[in-house]
Amino acid sequence: MFDISLFPRYNFARAWSLASENLTSLEIGYVSSVMVTELLSPNVGPHQPPNHLQPSILPSLQRLCLSVDYITDTMVETVSKCLINLTHLDLRDAPIIEPRVTFDLTNSGFQQINQRGKLKHLSLVRSQEFLITYFKRVNDLGILLMADRCSGMESICLGGFCRVTDSGFKTILHSCSTLYKLRVSHGMLLTNLVFLDISATSLSLTHVSLRWCNLLRNQAVISLASNLDLRVLDLRDCRNLGDEALQAISTLHKLKILLLDGSDITDAGLSYLREGVIGSLVSLSIRGCKRLTDKCISALFDPSSKQELQELDLSNLPNLSDNGIFSLAKSRVPILELRMRQCPLIGDTSIMALASMQVDDHRSHGSSLRVLDLYNCGGITSLSFRWLKNPYFPRLRWLGVTGSVNRDMVDALARSRPFLHVACHGEELGTDHWDGLYMHDNEEMDELEQWLLEGGDESDDEEMEEVENNGEMVE
Template sequence: MAMGLLETAQKQSKMVGVGLEGLPTTLINEIIVKLDTETLCSVACVSRALRFAVSEALPLSSSLDLSAFSPDAQTLNHLVSRCKGLKILTLDCLRLDDSSITIFLGPHIQELNLLRCSLLSYQLLRSIGESLPNLRLLTLELSYWDLPEVFNRNLVQMLMGCSYLESLCLKIRGAEFDATFFRSIEHFLPKTVKILKLQPVLEQDVIRFIHELRVNRNILETAEFGIPFSPASPGFKLQSLSLVLDIISDELISSITNSLPFLIELHLEDRPSKEPSPVHDLTNSGLQSLRFCCHLTDISLIRSRHNLPVYFKRINDMGMFLLSEGCRLLESVRLGGFCRVSDAGFASILHSCWHLKKFEVRNALLLSDLAFHDLTGAPCSLVEVKLSSCNLITSETVHKMASSRRLEVLDLFGCKSIADSSLSSITCLNKLTTLNLGGADVTDRGLSVLSQGYSPISHLCLRGCKRVTDKGVSLLFHGCGVISKTLTALDLGHMPGISDKAILTIAAVGTGITELCIRYCFYVTDYSVEALATKRRLQDGRKPLRKLDLFHCTGLSVKSLESLKRPFFQALKWIGLGRTCLSGKRNEICNERPWLTLCMDGCEMGCHDGWHFHRPETIKVGS
């Protein structure tokens, strides 16, 4: 919105024959205060007036979000040192070590989000506890260093120092489940914590943790009021619990529901390393016990296929009936791996949960179009629907979705029976911003239909759509609909019909594209990279590419190296070059573009889940 105002002001200033310097200072300042940090850094380069306005605005900012790129220590120091009243700090720490962070920590920080901490040691936990006594919210994404006792010791020190903590999110990426990582956390967790997210953790540790936490509260309540503690006591304030663990069982669910009756959000994902035993798994009884969490509005139960293809084999339609009847206030439901639940079970949630807005199902072998047959009669108003790898879903379901006029997100990744006939219904969704058709049976003709519609789609995934060719991409961008103007992120990965012709179309007329994935497109050559580099400049309203995925594009040669040098790709922040001829030129590219994050490991766009593989192995861990 603010950027739109800025562009409008710039156009108007040109019309009257003045530059941005000629605009009223009050107008510029009014726009500047509404921009995020990344945009501020960009507009500061546009003109002297904007650069001055940004320099004036930074010291007044109480929030600084640098998660969109990975600053080095020098840049971070330059920005943070100007923000005198900083209370909220969010950083991408891929290039930062402990010393880069600790110098900014102080009592003024109330919210700290440190993401992709490849170089940070566990010692930082202790520093946070010593320096941030007023911290309310903490998010830490740490790399696995195989030193759980060091982590635990520093974690205790941190929790003892942050006595006002309300939200705690700790993720250790790249680790197998370790029984000792979060040991003793229950003894030191501040009473003020309302939101708790831990990854990874063992089921038995969670059960023990909840039991000990309940016992400790019992002791505290008895000592303070002279009466025994009960689960319904207002002193127990945990409202959101999110865990990634080894197994979800009835015992775990029972422990949670008996001790955390005020839960509003419950997110559980398990990653079993072997097939769960019949006596130690989640069953219908476990789902039924969720009725005791009468305030629950958001639930996620996912059996991940991270380690091996396993399912919740002991839950059927009856379990879903019990869940939908006991938790009628649900607004968001995410279910994954329920192989024995049929249409009747899933439909019961759609028809019983009147306030349902988000509905996601993954790897449901028996889910078909019948679950959505009477969607017009359902009381809920869906905003987000994700049906991933549900092979029985066809275009008929999409036709039913057309009745959900509020739909903003439609994810049908892996639904192979979705065909061109569904796209005419999608064009009727005038609030749809995200569409995932990965692996669908759509063709160029279907994209032609999509190009004529009024859906303001900004994110489109066509990955694995093998019947889409260069012609389809051209039709998509040359239609009379709105998608050619609203599209910002496009995924064309694993598509054998895509070649240089499609990329040239994007470079020429895809003015809004900032994220482009063409991984495993074997017919893409150096010509495509050159076209993207030379045609996508900051001019005529074009938005520059910020992320580009070229993983396993074997048609590229070292000639493309010239296109990655300055002044090309001015705004590029991330690029995937693994399994290409350019992977051996990493040092040369880094020397030329120190701000560019290079991924050689095949991570998805931005390395959201793979960043822990990029840490330098020479870094040592503090004790």
């Protein structure tokens, strides 16, 4: 691990010539596409005739993950020609201006991908971090030109291909007989027709992500549900999906992760999940589903049934109140990560209910939660901070709160709980499912045990009480 920016461009390729020939995986957080091309392009050796080319560097490389300024035809062609053993290619760009044709990916460059037919995983994503832009020079023809060499691909991720229609996406599904992971984001022309005959293919999809595909309707999910081995289903920001889609999803008894942010589902629709898959789900996100109310909690959770759910995102639900969180606490679901940011009706009562919740045989209060995101919840006051102190929430490692409110209490809480990371600037906590946000149980020290062992940190508690009292005097 090192900082690419420390290398002058003219020294970058020469530095990599020292890399071991046994290197099999390379990931670079950011590098320009021109530097990548220069790195991989064979050069004329010293004291060699002009037609003599040096062997390519990194001859054993199998996995390449790059974040670049622009994904270009030249870079893709160079990668395909020079890395002869590549099986995993992951490219992401984030243009700051609209790319010109010489600094963009076109059908011609797309055709060069996987020339040797060895790729198992392909990911090409145009991020909209700095500019709303897409791969405007790739259409169905580019997909068709590549399709003959993608029969062995197992995972495909395409983000920002706004000109690819149903014909192009169907070509992928019918050409890649071993495909089990499909991810499409900003598929602006992707419709239900892509999946209508998916049951007639030999595919056995386990991971499907269709994000920001606003032309999708319930019928697409009904067709996808024929893949009974689905374990991950990401339908975030597909705003036209409703309760019929949930009814189809309820038949997927192996489903572990379900993301439904921004969809048009209702409380009644969520009851389909309780009857079907809620017992197997590990992660559920219903962030920004505006039609949901407190009843969505009782629709999902039956206190008498065994729950495996560990991650729940209830953020940006304008009609979710303390009554809903009280129902969640009574359900005794062993949740590890709970997010309810931007919920204007969530207040101190929710924190008290969660702090008092006991799960299974744990005698400590609020014992299961490790991540709790309360950022910009409308009813959080200084009273909540009393319930965030020891000995409540002993396993809590990440807490999201609004830093501009009760700033002194936020700082005092952070000092009193050295195991706790307090985020107060609105940042997301643990956006990646496997990002090492916290250690495993057998590797971490239980904060309650540590606190009891040391007799509690009286000075820190006194400091928080003093801050609370001062806050009450001001009020």
